[in-house]
Amino acid sequence: MMKLFYAPGSCALGIHVLLEEIGKPYELSKVDLAARQQYEPDFVKVNPKSKVPALVRDDGSILTEWPAIATWLALTNPEKKLLPTDPEGIARTLESVDYVVASLHMQGFTRVWRPDHFTPNEADYPAIKKKGHEIVDKGLKTFDEKLEGRDYLGGSDMSIADAALFYFTFWIPSRLKAPLPKNLEAHYQRMRARPTVAKVLKDEGFA
Ligand SMILES: N[C@@H](CCC(=O)N[C@@H](CS)C(=O)NCC(=O)O)C(=O)O
Incomplete structure (x- = not known):
């Protein structure tokens, strides 16, 4: 198993x-x-x-x-x-996955949570955190625009890109205590309404 x-x-x-x-x-x-x-x-x-x-x-x-x-x-x-089969669909899906993981998470949220990973100098922490928030905010804007008129990033089917986007958006209300922009909020709620996602949140203790 x-x-x-x-x-x-x-x-x-x-x-x-x-x-x-x-x-x-x-x-x-x-x-x-x-x-x-x-x-x-x-x-x-x-x-x-x-x-x-x-x-x-x-x-x-x-x-x-x-x-x-x-x-x-x-x-x-x-x-x-969970992944399109046409070259354009595959490339667009991986484009979104990479943006979430490599940029928004690794470069954005890591700066917000772990500024010590970027400098040995505590005096620099506020500037590093500010840069992290800027990276996160740009991601929110980018994905909010991408989702205009769509249920999921690729259109009507949920893909691995939506699963990546979901963990990132989950951190906005839960950890930053901030609201999501309109289309992202709708995507977040659409994901949460899937029975699979509801079960996962319950199993991880967030019901
Ligand atoms: N690049 C890795 C990042 C994974 C990652 O940063 N995971 C975090 C949790 S969200 C972690 O395990 N952090 C533990 C640590 O850094 O000590 C991936 O794509 O899986």
């Missing part, structure tokens, strides 16, 4: 949603990031990079990095249509 190493409300939330959408059996293993469990030997054996998500596949091999896990899940479950 597949096993997802996750932390509640982390970026692993998006992979958890994809596993639930796929509907094959999987189990969860919680990693307490606040208790720094990601640096303990048991987890370092799973992912030496000390990050969630990490997915153990049926053959026991471990896959890490959000875009790789999501793409593998989509390609191995083609009937779920």
Whole structure:
């Protein structure tokens, strides 16, 4: 059975949603990031990079990095249509996934939450956090415009890009205590209304 190493409300939330959408059996293993469990030997054996998500596949091999896990899940479950099959659709989906993970999360939110990753000098923290908020705000504007007149990023089917966008938008009300712009709020509520997403939020303790 597949096993997802996750932390509640982390970026692993998006992979958890994809596993639930796929509907094959999987189990969860919680990693307490606040208790720094990601640096303990048991987890370092799973992912030496000390990050969630990490997915153990049926053959026991471990896959890490959000875009790789999501793409593998989509390609191995083609009937779920989590990734378009035409070149333009694939490229546009990965364009959105990469923007969420590599820019909005790694460059934006990491600056907001972990300014120490960017400077040894505490006096620089406010400027670094401000830059992080700017990156996040640009992402909100970009995705809000992309969603004008659409239910999901690719049109009518939910894809891995929507799962990535969902974990990012989840952090806006839950962690920044800020409102989402109109189209993103509608997308966020549309995702939450999916029974799979509602179950995932409940299982992670956010019902
Ligand atoms: N590039 C990685 C990023 C994963 C990541 O940053 N995960 C965060 C949780 S949202 C984490 O495990 N942080 C633990 C730490 O940095 O100590 C991916 O795409 O999966």
